[in-house]
Amino acid sequence: MTEIAERQLLYYTDLPKVELHAHLNGSISSNTMKRLVAKKPHLQIQNGMTMIDKGQKRTLEECFEMFRIIHQITDTAEDILLVTKDVIREFAADGVKYLELRSTPRASPTGMTKRMYVETVLEGIRQCKEEELDIDVRFLLAIDRRAGSEIAKETVKLAEDFLHSSDGLVLGLDLSGDPTVGHGKDFMEPLSEAKRSGLKLALHLSEIAGQEEETALLLNLPPDRIGHGTFLCNSSDLVETVKSNQIPLELCLTSNIKGQTVPSFDQHHFGFWYNLGHPSVLCTDDKGVFATDLSLEYQLVASTFNLTSEQVWELSRQAIDYIFAPESVKSHLKEKWTKLKPDVFRHIEGIPN
Numbered sequence: 001m002t003e004i005a006e007r008q009l010l011y012y013t014d015l016p017k018v019e020l021h022a023h024l025n026g027s028i029s030s031n032t033m034k035r036l037v038a039k040k041p042h043l044q045i046q047n048g049m050t051m052i053d054k055g056q057k058r059t060l061e062e063c064f065e066m067f068r069i070i071h072q073i074t075d076t077a078e079d080i081l082l083v084t085k086d087v088i089r090e091f092a093a094d095g096v097k098y099l100e101l102r103s104t105p106r107a108s109p110t111g112m113t114k115r116m117y118v119e120t121v122l123e124g125i126r127q128c129k130e131e132e133l134d135i136d137v138r139f140l141l142a143i144d145r146r147a148g149s150e151i152a153k154e155t156v157k158l159a160e161d162f163l164h165s166s167d168g169l170v171l172g173l174d175l176s177g178d179p180t181v182g183h184g185k186d187f188m189e190p191l192s193e194a195k196r197s198g199l200k201l202a203l204h205l206s207e208i209a210g211q212e213e214e215t216a217l218l219l220n221l222p223p224d225r226i227g228h229g230t231f232l233c234n235s236s237d238l239v240e241t242v243k244s245n246q247i248p249l250e251l252c253l254t255s256n257i258k259g260q261t262v263p264s265f266d267q268h269h270f271g272f273w274y275n276l277g278h279p280s281v282l283c284t285d286d287k288g289v290f291a292t293d294l295s296l297e298y299q300l301v302a303s304t305f306n307l308t309s310e311q312v313w314e315l316s317r318q319a320i321d322y323i324f325a326p327e328s329v330k331s332h333l334k335e336k337w338t339k340l341k342p343d344v345f346r347h348i349e350g351i352p353n
């Protein structure tokens with residue numbers, strides 16, 4: 001690597017970042033995965049079954065198959081604690097200062113209940129806080145589309161309990177899972193109830209083509225943030241609704257390329273929304289599965305869309321406005337950004353943009 005490339009890399013790593021779309025199980029690094037697999041030799045998990053390396057692609061269906069394998073490897077509270085702490089430490093090492101993790105509460109035959117699952121994640125967050133890592137971590141409970149509306153109602157109930165008892169760690173809900181399964185209308189009631197009770201909503205919307213009707217319906221809630229929104233641009237009505245409600249988008253480039261919902265980086269819908277000046281936040285989605293990190297995502301966007309270092313900085317700073325934590329946290333983060341800026345820019349001093 002040339003000296004300039006090295007200094008640029010440091011700029012992106014030290015750039016303070018906000019990560020708002022990170023699925024816990026998809027974020028497990030290959031290092032952590034090796035430790036988990038070694039504990040469970042009977043599962044006979046081979047290298048490559050849980051991660052898509054550089055240059056590789058998988059269909060969305062294959063991606064969801066990988067998650068089934070990961071769930072088999074993480075089926076005890078002990079695993080979940082280990083995974084949570086490793087994932088948080090890795091995000092912190094990548095310069096992420098504020099992180100909203102999300103995960104579907106999962107019961108397993110090992111005796112782990114859904115409540116225990118959430119409690120374990122929160123315990124992992126608290127233990128990391130004691131390590132004094134420079135990262136503020138919050139949690140969103142995820143509703144899996146495949147599981148249907150009854151389970152969704154239970155998840156909302158669980159999230160409401162934790163909203164009031166987790167000291168601000170649980171902030172909201174996510175709707176995710178295989179977009180080809182189920183219909184958004186099944187989730188309108190539980191999601192409306194969640195909103196009424198003060199939970200924030202981050203919904204995966206229009207991840208695949210042809211979901212205009214479902215998306216239009218769910219936009220009525222309206223959600224507080226949209227995950228991917230890959231095919232929103234196909235409908236001017238949907239674009240108008242998202243624009244007029246100023247709903248921020250969580251955009252994950254590598255994920256969309258490797259999952260083959262976007263053909264190439266330069267055709268990613270980041271370009272469309274960024275040019276409109278619409279709130280857009282770069283995120284990793286599943287840094288483990290897609291073998292990426294948030295620094296790399298910022299770098300990819302900068303090189304694909306020709307952003308200056310100052311534009312990159314603004315992109316990361318504006319993300320603070322779209323976090324689910326309260327205003328006091330936002331002001332604290334903005335102060336942190338201001339304090340860090342000179343040191344971050346020192347890395348690229350004298351390098352032309």
Ligand SMILES: [Zn+2]
Binds near residue numbers: 021023176227285
């Ligand atoms: Zn996602």
